[in-house]
Amino acid sequence: MIEIILSAVALGLLWAVMVIGVYLTYRILNIADLSVEGTLPLGAAVAARMIAGGSDPWTATLCALLAGLLGGLITGLLHTVCRIPALLSGILTMLAMWSINLRVMGRSNTPLLRVETVYSLLERLGLSKTMATLTVGFLFVLFVALIIYWFFGTELGAAIRATGSNPNMARAQGIDTNNMIILGLMISNGLVGMAGALIAQYQGFADVQMGIGCIVIGLASLIIGEVLFGARSFKNSLISVILGAVAYRIIIAFVLKAGLTPNDLKLFTAITVAICLVLPMFKGYLNTVKKSAGISGKEEA
Numbered sequence: 001m002i003e004i005i006l007s008a009v010a011l012g013l014l015w016a017v018m019v020i021g022v023y024l025t026y027r028i029l030n031i032a033d034l035s036v037e038g039t040l041p042l043g044a045a046v047a048a049r050m051i052a053g054g055s056d057p058w059t060a061t062l063c064a065l066l067a068g069l070l071g072g073l074i075t076g077l078l079h080t081v082c083r084i085p086a087l088l089s090g091i092l093t094m095l096a097m098w099s100i101n102l103r104v105m106g107r108s109n110t111p112l113l114r115v116e117t118v119y120s121l122l123e124r125l126g127l128s129k130t131m132a133t134l135t136v137g138f139l140f141v142l143f144v145a146l147i148i149y150w151f152f153g154t155e156l157g158a159a160i161r162a163t164g165s166n167p168n169m170a171r172a173q174g175i176d177t178n179n180m181i182i183l184g185l186m187i188s189n190g191l192v193g194m195a196g197a198l199i200a201q202y203q204g205f206a207d208v209q210m211g212i213g214c215i216v217i218g219l220a221s222l223i224i225g226e227v228l229f230g231a232r233s234f235k236n237s238l239i240s241v242i243l244g245a246v247a248y249r250i251i252i253a254f255v256l257k258a259g260l261t262p263n264d265l266k267l268f269t270a271i272t273v274a275i276c277l278v279l280p281m282f283k284g285y286l287n288t289v290k291k292s293a294g295i296s297g298k299e300e301a
Contacts, residue, residue, distance in 0.1 A: 006130050008253035012246035013137030014198045015221065017144055019245040020238065021191035022218030024148075027237065029164040029184045034090035034215055036192045038097025039071035041211040043193030045101045048110040048206035057118045061197040068193020069186045071097060076182030094211075101208045108208045117201035133202055140198065144191060145238050151187075152234060160184045213266050220269050221245040223276040248272075 018040060025033040043064035050060035071093060078089035102108065122132035151157045162170040163180040170177050192214075200206040225244020231237040255268060 003130065004253050004257065005250060006134060008249040009246050010130055010133040010137055011199075011202065012221075012249035013134065013141050013242075014195060014202060015217065015249065016137075016141050016242045016245035017198065018192050018195035018214065019218045019221045019225075019241050020141075020144060020148060021188040021195070022215065023222055023237065023241045024184060024188040024191075026219065026222065027164075027231075028152075028161055029181060029188075031086045031164075031181070031185070032090070032215075033075065033185060033188060034087065035071055035075040035093035035097070035185075035189060036090075036218065037211040037214055038094035038101070039068045039189040039192045039211075040196040040199075040214050041101050041206065041208055042067050042071055042097050042104070043196030044200035044206035044210060045104040045110070045196075045208070046193070047197035048112055048200050049104055049106075051112060051115050051117065051201070052110055057116050057120070057201060061118060061194060061201075064197035065190050065194040068196070069190040071193065072186035072189030073182065075189070076185040079185075080178035080181055097211075098208065105206065105208070110206045112201060112204050112206070118198065119201065137198070140194075141242055145242065148187075149235060149238060156183075213269070216266070216269050216273060217248070220273045220276070221248040223273060224248050224251075227276050227279060 018036070022033075022036060025031045025036075046067045047057070047060040047064040050063060051057050074096070075086075075089050075093045078084045078092060079086045082089075084092070119129065119132040119136055122135055123129060127135065152161060159170065159175045160180045160183060162173070162175060163177045164184070167177045170180070196206075196211070200210070221244040222241055223244070224247050225231075225240035225242070226237070228247060229236070229240040229243050231240055251272075252265065252268075256262070256265075260268060
């Protein structure tokens, strides 16, 4: 049981890097960016191709980050320059990435067996694969969270937040909202690409289909984190996002242990997201009913 929980936490930390990227577009920029379903396998494909070719895994992971940045740039340009709606821009990038990922890998699947990964050093020091992944995942998430928290406290980061919050007011303050949207999408997809590289090295292969449904996983982790741990401030939101990704993976691990098949995970995730989205509305309805009952009670008295 302990091993199952540790494995779920380790994998959750790797996915947390991706969920932070989804958080930046979905909550900060107020954009549902579907291009992450293409940039996640893009990062995995770039890293796998480089590692299989003998490159250093850390360099390969950095290149996966850069590939994700490029994917976000494409989505941003389609949306801001070509005036294509954000949702459709993400879909177009996602579709294009399918062919690009096949070109990068040369096939639909690239194995990473008996090669150096970012976890290999810790494994040689005597740690198990789970503990090595847990350590590397924690360090990556901590580094990413600190950098994101610092960056969005700067003037440039505040401009991105203002663009997502109220673009008309941001433009009135002299902010180039198009550039802010492009930059936000690049940062988001860069993190997603890096997460793809980390996940591919953990699972031992990169696959062209590994990004299917990842936006739903990201939203599920995001919403679970906000429901369970709250989102009172930007710092609290980042912590909630990370804990939500870990909590989601623990839930999935126990659900699989209880007998649910992997084929049902997408359905389970969709139902989980739907329930979490409905909860705030249901709570609001209950509060309204309670207030109405209280007013009625006073009038009768």
